[in-house]
Amino acid sequence: MAAPELHLPPVAWPAPAGAAATDDARAQGLRLLRGWMAPLLRGQAWRFIAVLLLSIAAVAAGLAQPLLTKALIDDGVLARDPGAIARAGAAMAALALGALLVGVLCRRLYAQASLRVLHGLKEALFAHLLTLSPAFHARVRQGDLLARLEGDLGEVQRFAVDSVLSALNAVLMLAGTLLLLGLWSPPLVAVLALLVGAHALASGLMRPRLEALTRRARQAGVEVSAFLVEKLAAVRCIQTHGAEGREAARLAGLHAALRRESIALQLLGQLANGLPNLLLSLGVVAIFVFGSLAMLKGEALTLGMLVAFATCVQRASAPVQSLMGLWLSWQRAKVALERVTDLTACRPAVAPGEAGSPAVAPRGEVEFQNLSFTYPGAARPALVAFSARIPAGTAVLLRGASGCGKSTLVDLLHRHFEPAAGRILLDGQDVRRLDRAALRRRVAVVSQEAVLFAGTLGENIRYGRPQASDEEVHRAAEAAGVAEFLPQLDQGWQTVVGPRGATLSGGQRQRVALARALLMAPAVLVVDEGTSALDEALERRTLRRIAELLPGCTRVVVSHRSALEGEFDQVVELGAGAPA
Numbered sequence: 001m002a003a004p005e006l007h008l009p010p011v012a013w014p015a016p017a018g019a020a021a022t023d024d025a026r027a028q029g030l031r032l033l034r035g036w037m038a039p040l041l042r043g044q045a046w047r048f049i050a051v052l053l054l055s056i057a058a059v060a061a062g063l064a065q066p067l068l069t070k071a072l073i074d075d076g077v078l079a080r081d082p083g084a085i086a087r088a089g090a091a092m093a094a095l096a097l098g099a100l101l102v103g104v105l106c107r108r109l110y111a112q113a114s115l116r117v118l119h120g121l122k123e124a125l126f127a128h129l130l131t132l133s134p135a136f137h138a139r140v141r142q143g144d145l146l147a148r149l150e151g152d153l154g155e156v157q158r159f160a161v162d163s164v165l166s167a168l169n170a171v172l173m174l175a176g177t178l179l180l181l182g183l184w185s186p187p188l189v190a191v192l193a194l195l196v197g198a199h200a201l202a203s204g205l206m207r208p209r210l211e212a213l214t215r216r217a218r219q220a221g222v223e224v225s226a227f228l229v230e231k232l233a234a235v236r237c238i239q240t241h242g243a244e245g246r247e248a249a250r251l252a253g254l255h256a257a258l259r260r261e262s263i264a265l266q267l268l269g270q271l272a273n274g275l276p277n278l279l280l281s282l283g284v285v286a287i288f289v290f291g292s293l294a295m296l297k298g299e300a301l302t303l304g305m306l307v308a309f310a311t312c313v314q315r316a317s318a319p320v321q322s323l324m325g326l327w328l329s330w331q332r333a334k335v336a337l338e339r340v341t342d343l344t345a346c347r348p349a350v351a352p353g354e355a356g357s358p359a360v361a362p363r364g365e366v367e368f369q370n371l372s373f374t375y376p377g378a379a380r381p382a383l384v385a386f387s388a389r390i391p392a393g394t395a396v397l398l399r400g401a402s403g404c405g406k407s408t409l410v411d412l413l414h415r416h417f418e419p420a421a422g423r424i425l426l427d428g429q430d431v432r433r434l435d436r437a438a439l440r441r442r443v444a445v446v447s448q449e450a451v452l453f454a455g456t457l458g459e460n461i462r463y464g465r466p467q468a469s470d471e472e473v474h475r476a477a478e479a480a481g482v483a484e485f486l487p488q489l490d491q492g493w494q495t496v497v498g499p500r501g502a503t504l505s506g507g508q509r510q511r512v513a514l515a516r517a518l519l520m521a522p523a524v525l526v527v528d529e530g531t532s533a534l535d536e537a538l539e540r541r542t543l544r545r546i547a548e549l550l551p552g553c554t555r556v557v558v559s560h561r562s563a564l565e566g567e568f569d570q571v572v573e574l575g576a577g578a579p580a
């Protein structure tokens with residue numbers, strides 16, 4: 001049985017407050033995410049191992065610096081040996097240069113591996129989003145999806161890859177430093193451990209506030225991107241209604257909320273970040289004060305050792321800070337992970353279908369048997385016990401009052417949803433038993449809103465069948481009426497139609513979308529008000545040309561125009577039983 005698309009109650013997500021998915025759904029979503037990440041990480045394993053080995057080399061070079069400092073002071077300066085000073089200086093310079101080269105190589109390998117993992121994750125999430133039904137996409141704001149794809153997924157990847165690697169590096173550095181310090185002075189190690197413990201305590205106290213602030217700041221950012229995506233796609237409507245000023249003011253309001261949350265988050269983050277710095281600076285002061293006092297008392301401590309101690313503690317500060325930073329990134333990543341699993345927890349409304357394909361030479365007979373359907377979360381059914389039979393190769397006009405369920409019927413035929421009751425047969429086979437992709441190749445749908453992509457006219461017509469020959473494209477374009485406006489386009493087939501086909505008229509866009517469907521040579525062609533922007537004479541001509549191009553094709557046309565009735569073999573009325 002198909003899994004429900006949303007395991008969440010329909011109102012729980014997407015909601016303005018970004019409410020959570022159920023635990024069960026989230027666990028499933030997490031499993032899916034881990035399933036994507038594991039092979040990506042395995043594929044980059046050699047790069048990560050190389051980065052680790054290079055990091056160990058860099059740590060060793062870093063640890064040699066305090067030893068050289070000690071040698072320079074004690075064996076060189078205090079022993080008044082210029083040769084020892086020169087040797088220690090040259091070794092320090094060589095190590096610094098080596099560290100730079102290793103750092104560059106490390107960064108290169110690391111960026112390659114890390115970006116591949118991020119892009120792989122994004123591609124998997126994008127592919128997942130493409131499996132979700134139009135009803136899901138109708139409910140989710142595009143800006144919200146973008147924020148989750150771009151920001152949240154990046155945060156998860158940064159934690160899973162960047163933070164883990166830098167933490168590993170930090171642990172190595174810290175372990176080496178502690179070893180050195182332990183050899184010289186065990187009490188100093190105890191001081192460091194005390195500092196780390198104090199920081200952990202302070203961090204624990206700040207955690208709940210930091211997590212809540214992170215979530216709120218993220219949501220405020222999503223509100224801004226969702227606003228921009230929606231409004232920039234509707235500039236003409238805003239201009240028509242003279243709403244430019246109001247929209248600008250709304251953006252300012254959203255920005256004010258975002259600023260409030262971001263500044264609070266940054267202040268708390270700064271405090272959390274600055275704490276280890278403060279503690280370590282106090283540690284260095286303590287070493288100099290107590291070390292100097294010990295030297296004055298004549299204890300066995302050289303100036304070189306004191307400087308080397310301080311250098312060690314300062315060297316330990318970077319890894320300690322990076323480990324503390326790890327905690328901060330985990331707070332951010334946890335919130336981001338929840339937001340990404342909100343998406344991975346969503347399942348396609350319908351299963352891809354069984355292995356069966358529609359007949360090799362489909363006839364195109366469609367039968368709706370007692371179909372009922374209610375949208376998730378809707379109070380009233382969109383379709384109630386609808387039945388009709390459309391013989392193969394016939395032309396049918398499907399009509400009914402606005403909102404009576406005509407488009408829903410088309411979506412059920414295309415298996416964007418499963419009916420609550422009843423079934424649809426294609427050539428006698430239940431469409432649920434058919435492979436969904438194969439079904440969609442046999443049944444082409446042209447909707448009222450023609451969706452074109454930025455690209456040439458030819459590319460848009462070929463979208464469903466990129467390998468079609470020029471001649472096939474021309475025939476489909478001729479039947480759809482594209483040929484009638486082609487001479488008006490400067491570049492002919494090569495004309496770039498702009499984002500969403502914006503440089504064409506509504507009727508021209510519909511004709512391009514129709515040509516695209518005809519090129520697929522479907523067994524069943526459904527035109528869901530897909531020629532509504534054409535004048536009546538052109539619509540009539542187009543319907544006749546389609547019949548000539550695809551004589552055996554079953555044609556179902558959803559239209560409110562009664563004058564076209566004569567063009568059809570049958571008129572099917574939808575409405576009885578369905579809500580008005």
Ligand SMILES: Nc1ncnc2c1ncn2[C@@H]1O[C@H](COP(=O)(O)OP(=O)(O)OP(=O)(O)O)[C@@H](O)[C@H]1O
Binds near residue numbers: 135375378405406409
């Ligand atoms: N995604 C959705 N979620 C909830 N309800 C929906 C959704 N899409 C459509 N509906 C509802 O289902 C009913 C049928 O809608 P449908 O789009 O199928 O009607 P239609 O007959 O094609 O209308 P029109 O002729 O105006 O295009 C309507 O009451 C509509 O409000």
